Amino acid sequence: MERPCVVVARESGETARQRLAEADVIDQEFGIDVSDGSAASGAAEDDGQLYIPVTDPEAVPEDLEIERHDVPARTPQRTPADLLGEEPTYERLGDVVLVDEDGPERAAEIAEAIMESDIPVRSVLNRDSKVKGETRVRDWEVLADEGEERPPTETVHREYGHEFAVDVSEVYFSPRLATERNRVVEQVEPGEHALDMFTGAGPYAIPMADAGAEVVACDINPEAIEYLRENAERNGVADRITAHVGDVRALTDEYADWADRLVMNLPHTAAEFADAAVAFANDSAVVHLYDIQHEDDPFERGREALEDAAGDEYEVTTLEERVVRSYAPHELNVCLDARLDRID
Numbered sequence: 230m231e232r233p234c235v236v237v238a239r240e241s242g243e244t245a246r247q248r249l250a251e252a253d254v255i256d257q258e259f260g261i262d263v264s265d266g267s268a269a270s271g272a273a274e275d276d277g278q279l280y281i282p283v284t285d286p287e288a289v290p291e292d293l294e295i296e297r298h299d300v301p302a303r304t305p306q307r308t309p310a311d312l313l314g315e316e317p318t319y320e321r322l323g324d325v326v327l328v329d330e331d332g333p334e335r336a337a338e339i340a341e342a343i344m345e346s347d348i349p350v351r352s353v354l355n356r357d358s359k360v361k362g363e364t365r366v367r368d369w370e371v372l373a374d375e376g377e378e379r380p381p382t383e384t385v386h387r388e389y390g391h392e393f394a395v396d397v398s399e400v401y402f403s404p405r406l407a408t409e410r411n412r413v414v415e416q417v418e419p420g421e422h423a424l425d426m427f428t429g430a431g432p433y434a435i436p437m438a439d440a441g442a443e444v445v446a447c448d449i450n451p452e453a454i455e456y457l458r459e460n461a462e463r464n465g466v467a468d469r470i471t472a473h474v475g476d477v478r479a480l481t482d483e484y485a486d487w488a489d490r491l492v493m494n495l496p497h498t499a500a501e502f503a504d505a506a507v508a509f510a511n512d513s514a515v516v517h518l519y520d521i522q523h524e525d526d527p528f529e530r531g532r533e534a535l536e537d538a539a540g541d542e543y544e545v546t547t548l549e550e551r552v553v554r555s556y557a558p559h560e561l562n563v564c565l566d567a568r569l570d571r572i573d
């Protein structure tokens with residue numbers, strides 16, 4: 230059936246799809262038409278493009294092209310909401326579903342609906358603790374598991390065209406930060422030196438390397454670095470990433486004056502690493518410092534820490550103050566983008 234569709238080259242398809250999903254304009258009643266450039270594809274037009282059906286062309290970001298195109302109607306899918314009669318809150322990480330429920334009965338009911346629905350899911354996990362200690366890993370209760378060979382906490386997650394293998398019982402990973410990570414990655418210039426100080430399984434390091442950066446990635450959690458290395462191979466960027474296990478402060482001599490860009494994703498604590506960030510910075514470096522702070526002035530602590538560490542060696546300029554998401558009542562997860570320019 231002919232519907233308004235966003236037309237994109239196949240290689241830009243995943244990025245466009247995620248942007249449209251964020252704007253909530255993908256028409257779920259119709260499928261995406263994937264034409265592969267060959268006359269045998271059966272697509273209405275064999276031009277190697279993707280046609281993503283949208284509900285409201287007016288709400289589509291302006292830089293995306295729209296045209297009417299024949300797309301297939303989808304067979305209706307049963308969602309967890311259809312089965313429960315209301316929309317439960319959950320996040321998808323590959324074929325694992327993450328929920329955050331206190332009551333065991335409610336948790337079991339949601340898990341059952343998720344497993345019975347048509348979304349492709351292998352296990353359902355409930356948050357069983359807050360993020361803990363240096364590694365920021367939390368405990369998970371397994372609510373449902375199809376019982377394959379892989380542990381129910383391990384999966385392969387896809388984000389903006391990259392694949393991340395991760396076991397959430399061993400390594401921190403939050404699918405909620407996908408848009409924020411992409412915002413940072415889009416600023417990367419080919420050839421720049423990027424230091425991902427708290428890399429986890431590599432959701433910043435890998436796309437930055439794919440954007441052409443030479444990346445140094447560090448984590449104190451050895452399991453995280455194992456997954457980072459696997460993910461670097463998986464995404465074909467192993468030759469542009471150097472991985473280190475340990476406290477990132479131990480690298481300040483080896484990478485002194487090296488970095489054009491520093492990613493500091495260790496909310497609550499990153500400001501304590503401002504001295505290391507300044508030691509890593511070259512003559513003009515951009516810092517992305519994440520924090521979780523009271524909404525009254527969530528950027529102050531990070532900015533002051535950078536200014537104190539910079540002393541009279543660097544000028545600190547705020548580039549952007551970004552609210553990533555609300556974390557708890559009156560508490561925000563934020564990112565301060567700042568530039569450090571060496572004072573001659």
Ligand SMILES: C[S@@+](CC[C@H](N)C(=O)[O-])C[C@H]1O[C@@H](n2cnc3c(N)ncnc32)[C@H](O)[C@@H]1O
Pocket residue numbers: 363364365401402403406426427428429430431432433447448449450453475476477478494495496
């Ligand atoms: C909030 S997680 C972020 C991981 C990743 N950047 C992401 O977005 O998924 C912070 C990471 O910092 C690591 N970490 C904590 N203290 C560290 C230190 N002193 N040096 C290096 N890594 C550290 C933890 O093990 C954890 O993987």
